[in-house]
Amino acid sequence: MLYAASARRRSVCRGFVLNLLALSACAYTATAPRPVRAPVAPDYVDGWAVTPKRSTWQGRELMCLVVSDDPSVDNLHSVAHPDHPRYRAFEELEDPHGALGVWPSAYAACAALERIASERKRPPTVLELGCGAGLPSLYSSIVLKSPHVVATDVEAVPLAFLEAARSCHAPPPRKEAFATAVLDVTYAAVDDIRGFDVVVCADMLYDTDVATALGALLGAAACGAGAPEFVVCDPGRRGRDHFLDAFGAASGLSPMFVDQAVPDGCVDVFDGTPIGAVGVLAAR
Numbered sequence: 001m002l003y004a005a006s007a008r009r010r011s012v013c014r015g016f017v018l019n020l021l022a023l024s025a026c027a028y029t030a031t032a033p034r035p036v037r038a039p040v041a042p043d044y045v046d047g048w049a050v051t052p053k054r055s056t057w058q059g060r061e062l063m064c065l066v067v068s069d070d071p072s073v074d075n076l077h078s079v080a081h082p083d084h085p086r087y088r089a090f091e092e093l094e095d096p097h098g099a100l101g102v103w104p105s106a107y108a109a110c111a112a113l114e115r116i117a118s119e120r121k122r123p124p125t126v127l128e129l130g131c132g133a134g135l136p137s138l139y140s141s142i143v144l145k146s147p148h149v150v151a152t153d154v155e156a157v158p159l160a161f162l163e164a165a166r167s168c169h170a171p172p173p174r175k176e177a178f179a180t181a182v183l184d185v186t187y188a189a190v191d192d193i194r195g196f197d198v199v200v201c202a203d204m205l206y207d208t209d210v211a212t213a214l215g216a217l218l219g220a221a222a223c224g225a226g227a228p229e230f231v232v233c234d235p236g237r238r239g240r241d242h243f244l245d246a247f248g249a250a251s252g253l254s255p256m257f258v259d260q261a262v263p264d265g266c267v268d269v270f271d272g273t274p275i276g277a278v279g280v281l282a283a284r
Contacts (some may be wrong), residue, residue: 011102034233037167039063046160049073049085051135053102055263059109063168064133065161091155097206098132098158101269105233106135107262108278112231122228124197124227127228128152129185129214130204134162135213136231137200142169146267148176150181150196186213190221193228200231203278211239212246217249220262222283232281235268240279247283255283 038061041052049068067085071078079086087127089096113136117123123144128137128151137151153159159180166178183192186209193199199218205211218219234240234257247255257279264273 109136127196185256205237205239209245215243215246221246222251
């Protein structure tokens with residue numbers, strides 16, 4: 001009888017284990033990640049012909065949208081034609097550079113955001129200033145799954161491109177999770193950039209006045225409780241020293257830039273010069 005009871009217990013236990021294994025297999029099958037559809041680029045955004053710029057992060061393809069550089073777009077056959085979107089960008093936008101391409105500093109910013117998310121063990125909330133094509137904002141929203149991302153630029157056109165690009169990626173964000181806004185940093189106040197874990201600025205030091213204003217703004221925001229982390233990336237623009245001086249004067253810190261490698265093939269959107277590394281702000 002004891003043997004029979006033990007045998008029955010072994011049979012019941014064996015059946016229980018097999019059921020658990022079967023359930024585990026079912027659970028694994030149900031939760032296995034599905035392939036994510038690659039984003040499909042529109043041909044036009046708000047009347048502008050656009051070109052997709054793609055990069056891959058942690059196995060996920062991200063797509064930015066910029067003004068088309070195809071000479072034959074709209075049968076114009078030349079980027080120098082007054083109706084070509086590239087020509088129009090320089091004629092119609094006060095600062096066209098954010099609409100023209102993805103700058104190498106944006107890649108360094110994404111790497112810095114990945115490090116910050118890893119250190120915090122959660123995705124940070126992100127404000128991007130002078131976002132242009134907005135790769136760091138897309139990266140924060142789609143790859144890091146940040147709960148709140150706001151991308152700003154002095155021009156509305158690149159913001160329209162960025163909103164269109166974000167809508168091409170699945171799944172769509174919650175309404176409050178991704179937003180854009182026109183913001184001129186030369187008139188911005190500290191309160192405009194408070195309330196975020198990280199403030200990102202990728203290649204904004206090409207103008208000395210903008211660099212000085214940005215340095216003073218971020219330096220003032222670096223003081224006091226609740227100050228955000230700053231991801232400022234610069235390939236060596238003429239405004240770098242102006243930024244460092246203004247940031248140091250406003251914060252009392254000793255800022256410097258430390259070089260960080262960027263992916264192979266990165267070129268300066270200004271002139272096509274290859275760029276292998278950009279400076280990333282460090283302040284102590």
